Amino acid sequence: MGKWLLPESLADILPAEARRIEELRRLLLDLYRTYGYELVMPPLVEYLDSLLSASGGDMDLHTFKLVDQMSGRSLGIRADMTPQVTRIDAHLLNRAGTTRLCYCGSVLHTLPRGLWATREPLQIGAELYGHAGPEADIEVLQLALESVRRAGVADYRIDLSHLDVVRALLETDPAAAARADEIFNLLREKDVPGLAALGPDLAPATTQALQVLPTLYGDLDVLEKARAVLPALPRISQALDMLAALAKALPGVDIGIDLADVRSFNYHTGVVFAVYCGGWPNAVVRGGRYDDVGRVFGRARPATGFSLDLRELAGLLAPATASSAVRAPWGLEPDLAQAVRALRAAGQIVVQILPGHEHDQQEFVCDRELVLRNGAWRVEPLASAEPAARPSPSTAI
Missing domain, CATH: 3.40.50 (Rossmann fold)
Known part of the structure; x- marks a missing residue:
């Protein structure tokens, strides 16, 4: 092997691309500041228990681990900056009211998170702490979409979901709750036959609802279809009402509904969303609500936010032209x-x-x-x- 070769899914950033990425970084951080978001810079490496405790375990397989030669404790190279920002809000700033924080830095993944994805994303994002109402979700959604627009991407779509739909089904069926991890994995794969195979162990109403969830994908009409085919549980009705309110607050935006989007179910607690752009197979922006994650740092807080990879976003734009x-x-x-x-x-x-x-x-x-x-x-x-x-x-x- 030549000494110039890099590990798989890692790459150098050459001058034209680096300049485009840096311009995007400055553009978006300045945008977030106009919304009142303050910049924080957490370290690249932390104690492993701190990095993973706020992620519900979802980041464990994606985190590089090493031993600290000074303390002997296990360290992790961050795979996501959101838990670090949550720690800063809960433990260091400790403000009584709302707190808006933004960040930008490299993260490292043990495996690429999607087709063509790098293992070293340059993550940028914004988080809003301290407000449990829909106003916070709307602000974060608006800011996420404005990030894509300011970057110059015109062809985009946002998919909305709400994890309370699935959690309401599990609450009413102890047998389903006992197999929650398996059910969430099947829903993420939209594996209808796999969900049907659970039938003998679950209540008939639960099995029927789980099988229909992967089909509840499409435009806003899906919400009315969901009301007709899902059990009339208060928590499900409230979740569907919330999604309808969010869609109403985003006029002129191409909005989709995907009620089987249950990614990060151990981490997110309510509304989740993903922004997709033409020409790229992965979600460019991901976000959602993750209330009370700060509890592991000594202070539970309502929280919602989003993040994206600047390298992916830059790759969606026209090639950078030479500067005069x-x-x-x-x-x-x-x-x-x-x-x-x-x-x-x-x-x-x-x-x-x-x-x-x-x-x-x-x-x-x-x-x-x-x-x-x-x-x-x-x-x-x-x-x-x-x-x-x-x-x-x-x-x-």
Whole structure:
């Protein structure tokens, strides 16, 4: 094997893609700040029991583990930043009212989470703590969709679900509750024959409802169909009402309903959602409500939020175009150095050409050049610039 090879599902990020990802990071963090979300930066590695305790065990198989040479305790490389942010809200900030936090950083997965997925996502997200009402869910949904729109993705759809639909069925059937993990796995696979095979052990009404859940997928009409075919349990009715209210708060958005979406059932507690974009097989954004997860850190709080992978999001956009730049000669003359500093202070990209590299190709398209005219450095159009690059007018420095 060549020393340049990387492990499977890991990749370097090259200049054009790195620039696009960094621009997205700045764009989205600035967006979240306008909504009142404060940036936090948790560490890459934590004690394993802290990382996994707030995830309901769902992240155990996805977390790289190692031993701390200082304490002898087991450490984990974070596979998700949400439990860390929950710890910060519950234990460090300890605020009485609502708290809005956002974050961005690399996470590491033992296995890729989907087709074409990387094992090192650059996760960015926002979490809202302290409010149990639907207003918090609506704000988080709106912010998640605005994230996709601001990035420049026009073709997207959001799927909504509510875990109380399934939990209500399990509450009424002790035999089903005893096999909850198996049932949730079958629902995630939409395995109707597997659900039917549970029939002899469960109440007939439970078996019938579980078999119909995978078919309750589609547009908003699914909600009315669900009311007709599912048991008339108060918790189910409240969940369907909640989904209808959320859909009403998102006018003009392509909304789907998937009542068999029970991912992270040990973690999420209510509404869950996923945003899908054309051209990508995996959900680009995932989120939902996870009330009381902070209990393991000493403080139970209502909580809802979302996260996405900036690398996936950047991959949905058109290839990054080369940036226009000013070509300048190399030199240490004070007037040349001052001219270059002034251009860079104004936000211009200035590439000083090193001796012997006048024709090297770079990421930047030099469509202007800094030239000395009549004792003053001036920016002029570069005759050999790419035709698509629009030159700036001549400017004296």
